[in-house]
Amino acid sequence: MAAVIKVENLSKAYQLGDIGTGTISRDLERYWARIRGKEDPFLKIGEVNDRAVKGISDVVWSLKDLNFEIEQGDSVGIIGHNGAGKSTLLKILSRVTAPTIGSVKVKGRIASLLEVGTGFHPELSGRENIYLNGAILGMRKAEIKRKFDEIVDFSGVGRYIDTPVKRYSSGMYVRLAFAVAAHLESEILIVDEVLAVGDAEFQQKCLGKMGDVSDKEGRTVLFVSHNMGSVRRLCNKAFLLDKGSIALRGTTEKVINYYHSKISAQESRDEDLVSTCKRFILEKPFWMDAKGNRASVYTVGEKMTLCFNFTFNEPVKKVNPGFAISDFQDHRIFTSHLNDDADFGFKEPLIGNVLLKTDIDLPLSPAIYKVVYGVRDEFDNTVMYEENVLLTIEESFSKNGAGGILWHTTKWNLEKPKA
Amino acid sequence: MSEVEQEDWDIELTPENKILDLKLKDIWRYRDLLVLLVRRDFVSFYKQTILGPLWFFIQPLFTTIIYTFVFGNLAAIPTDGLPQPLFYLAGITAWNYFSDCLTKTSTVFTANAGLFGKVYFPRLIVPLSIVASNLIRFAVQMALFIAMMLFYWFKGASFHPNAYLLLFPLLLVLMAMLGLGLGMIISAMTTKYRDLTFLISFGIQLMMYLTTVIYPLSTVKVKYPKYEWLVEYNPMTSIIEAFRYGFLGQGTFTMLSLGITTVITTLILLLGIIIFNRVERNFIDTV
Numbered sequence: 131m132a133a134v135i136k137v138e139n140l141s142k143a144y145q146l147g148d149i150g151t152g153t154i155s156r157d158l159e160r161y162w163a164r165i166r167g168k169e170d171p172f173l174k175i176g177e178v179n180d181r182a183v184k185g186i187s188d189v190v191w192s193l194k195d196l197n198f199e200i201e202q203g204d205s206v207g208i209i210g211h212n213g214a215g216k217s218t219l220l221k222i223l224s225r226v227t228a229p230t231i232g233s234v235k236v237k238g239r240i241a242s243l244l245e246v247g248t249g250f251h252p253e254l255s256g257r258e259n260i261y262l263n264g265a266i267l268g269m270r271k272a273e274i275k276r277k278f279d280e281i282v283d284f285s286g287v288g289r290y291i292d293t294p295v296k297r298y299s300s301g302m303y304v305r306l307a308f309a310v311a312a313h314l315e316s317e318i319l320i321v322d323e324v325l326a327v328g329d330a331e332f333q334q335k336c337l338g339k340m341g342d343v344s345d346k347e348g349r350t351v352l353f354v355s356h357n358m359g360s361v362r363r364l365c366n367k368a369f370l371l372d373k374g375s376i377a378l379r380g381t382t383e384k385v386i387n388y389y390h391s392k393i394s395a396q397e398s399r400d401e402d403l404v405s406t407c408k409r410f411i412l413e414k415p416f417w418m419d420a421k422g423n424r425a426s427v428y429t430v431g432e433k434m435t436l437c438f439n440f441t442f443n444e445p446v447k448k449v450n451p452g453f454a455i456s457d458f459q460d461h462r463i464f465t466s467h468l469n470d471d472a473d474f475g476f477k478e479p480l481i482g483n484v485l486l487k488t489d490i491d492l493p494l495s496p497a498i499y500k501v502v503y504g505v506r507d508e509f510d511n512t513v514m515y516e517e518n519v520l521l522t523i524e525e526s527f528s529k530n531g532a533g534g535i536l537w538h539t540t541k542w543n544l545e546k547p548k549a
Numbered sequence: 550m551s552e553v554e555q556e557d558w559d560i561e562l563t564p565e566n567k568i569l570d571l572k573l574k575d576i577w578r579y580r581d582l583l584v585l586l587v588r589r590d591f592v593s594f595y596k597q598t599i600l601g602p603l604w605f606f607i608q609p610l611f612t613t614i615i616y617t618f619v620f621g622n623l624a625a626i627p628t629d630g631l632p633q634p635l636f637y638l639a640g641i642t643a644w645n646y647f648s649d650c651l652t653k654t655s656t657v658f659t660a661n662a663g664l665f666g667k668v669y670f671p672r673l674i675v676p677l678s679i680v681a682s683n684l685i686r687f688a689v690q691m692a693l694f695i696a697m698m699l700f701y702w703f704k705g706a707s708f709h710p711n712a713y714l715l716l717f718p719l720l721l722v723l724m725a726m727l728g729l730g731l732g733m734i735i736s737a738m739t740t741k742y743r744d745l746t747f748l749i750s751f752g753i754q755l756m757m758y759l760t761t762v763i764y765p766l767s768t769v770k771v772k773y774p775k776y777e778w779l780v781e782y783n784p785m786t787s788i789i790e791a792f793r794y795g796f797l798g799q800g801t802f803t804m805l806s807l808g809i810t811t812v813i814t815t816l817i818l819l820l821g822i823i824i825f826n827r828v829e830r831n832f833i834d835t836v
Contacts, residue, residue: 226666226669236560248668251593253592253597254593
């Protein structure tokens with residue numbers, strides 16, 4: 131397959147802080163450096179973009195030395211933390227901003243969808259906005275005319291088509307806007323996380339449409355999303371961006387798994403907790419998968435183990451750790467304490483490093499869960515309490531389920547009445 | 550390397566633009582957008598108004614009346630022997646087109662940052678659409694001007710339209726080029742330095758007084774022979790004087806001064822395009 135996008139040594143620098151004071155003198159310095167044929171003095175001191183660490187220089191490299199090719203018909207998911215450079219990359223590819231260094235070569239027309247409804251004018255009717263928005267996205271008028279009915283059908287707002295869009299509900303607005311974008315006829319489609327809006331039914335419809343685009347029409351799609359489910363569904367390849375460079379590229383499955391394991395590793399680096407009685411320290415509880423690796427993302431039904439890693443400074447007769455899992459609407463799903471387990475007892479005083487583990491065999495539905503945990507000492511005083519461990523459960527394709535708190539499949543039997 | 554060079558790429562994105570790469574091919578491909586933007590400006594202008602496009606008439610009409618009272622009668626500034634309302638309206642019509650083009654173009658980047666930040670299309674489309682949609686407004690005001698000419702004609706006032714009327718298309722193009730050129734220079738600079746936005750709003754007012762809108766060039770020549778170059782070398786002056794001369798038969802204008810204006814205007818437009826093209830690439834990072 132031939133490459134349709136070729137990125138060479140692509141870098142992009144941004145200036146932090148206020149732009150305004152001092153810019154004239156800087157511009158003059160830059161200009162002076164340029165006439166002498168020297169490098170830009172303010173770019174030299176750039177550093178890696180890590181938003182948590184405050185740097186010395188106020189120039190950061192949002193992208194650094196990217197090199198890759200994308201082949202025709204590929205649908206590539208771009209994932210990474212906030213600030214990893216995903217949006218900058220899309221901005222450069224969609225020609226909104228220019229690279230600082232390096233080049234991008236493209237074959238064919240690019241349509242980018244960094245936002246739905248770009249250029250919609252509130253006073254104009256739906257019909258007029260379809261034409262305007264289509265033209266902004268690069269469609270010719272005849273092309274829009276040909277697809278007009280299809281667009282209106284897809285959006286499902288046919289009844290309001292001659293009403294100014296300022297009277298639309300926000301959902302209708304998004305539907306109309308996406309409908310236009312979904313009918314673009316470009317060889318390359320760039321999509322930022324625009325699907326975050328709109329209702330679930332419409333999101334499914336859009337994902338389906340985008341899937342069609344890459345599968346059936348042989349178009350190249352670049353897709354940025356935080357929703358790993360939709361990346362999995364849409365993309366056959368993926369890039370993981372980290373601090374402006376490509377950390378990993380490969381099949382979607384491989385990259386997403388790697389990303390998750392990295393998140394887990396990063397989370398467990400959080401600070402340890404000291405008990406209020408100062409007799410022991412608890413590392414932030416972490417999840418472990420069946421193979422003994424730390425992970426906070428699991429597929430439905432996967433075995434997971436919650437681990438409490440204590441360090442006792444002096445002998446303690448017993449501790450009673452407990453935890454509760456709630457969903458993000460704060461509905462508690464269950465609570466469990468070590469004390470509740472009648473089969474377990476401490477045989478000797480605890481000293482030094484002790485790991486307490488508990489297995490959780492629950493088919494939780496795909497979602498993000500909050501874990502609250504606490505520890506009581508031998509006198510039943512609460513000496514620790516925290517609530518910032520996250521647990522993510524993802525869909526798995528082998529398991530069927532239709533929602534609810536649990537994804538549970540029961541066994542079925544057929545019993546014939548005895549004659 | 551040689552293998553790579555043989556491949557033909559449709560788009561190449563690099564840090565620097567070619568200095569005079571106008572992307573005319575791109576602009577031509579997006580011509581429908583230009584038309585739709587003009588339509589949007591026109592339609593959204595009178596949506597939810599009762600008088601609608603009539604507003605295009607009201608503004609120059611009232612300005613003319615005020616000018617006739619203040620400058621014509623109170624200050625008694627001569628008008629080259631022309632009927633005062635006709636003299637002012639000629640100036641206002643031409644000046645309005647220029648100043649509308651300039652003010653609107655000068656905020657292209659800041660006003661459209663949201664749009665430009667999300668999608669690519671040749672940025673030059675937007676200033677061009679501004680010039681084009683102001684043309685509609687200008688046409689309406691020209692109709693008003695011609696109606697007033699007819700009115701005074703039947704009243705028997707003395708003015709003489711002549712062959713220089715044929716210069717009208719050139720004058721129109723010059724005004725558009727000048728407004729576009731200056732506007733693009735300013736818009737490119739406002740992406741970093743917002744100070745210019747404040748300058749432009751009263752700068753245009755001041756510039757109007759340096760142009761022969763409310764007084765004829767002949768009066769300046771008599772009263773301020775020392776400073777008349779300030780007014781005379783203002784490109785808008787020779788455009789307006791030529792405009793008045795063609796339609797009304799009065800005005801201080803030579804083909805030489807119009808030639809100089811043409812050269813200056815072309816240079817300003819070229820400079821504007823160069824700067825605009827430069828800034829267009831990265832302005833979204835600083836705007």
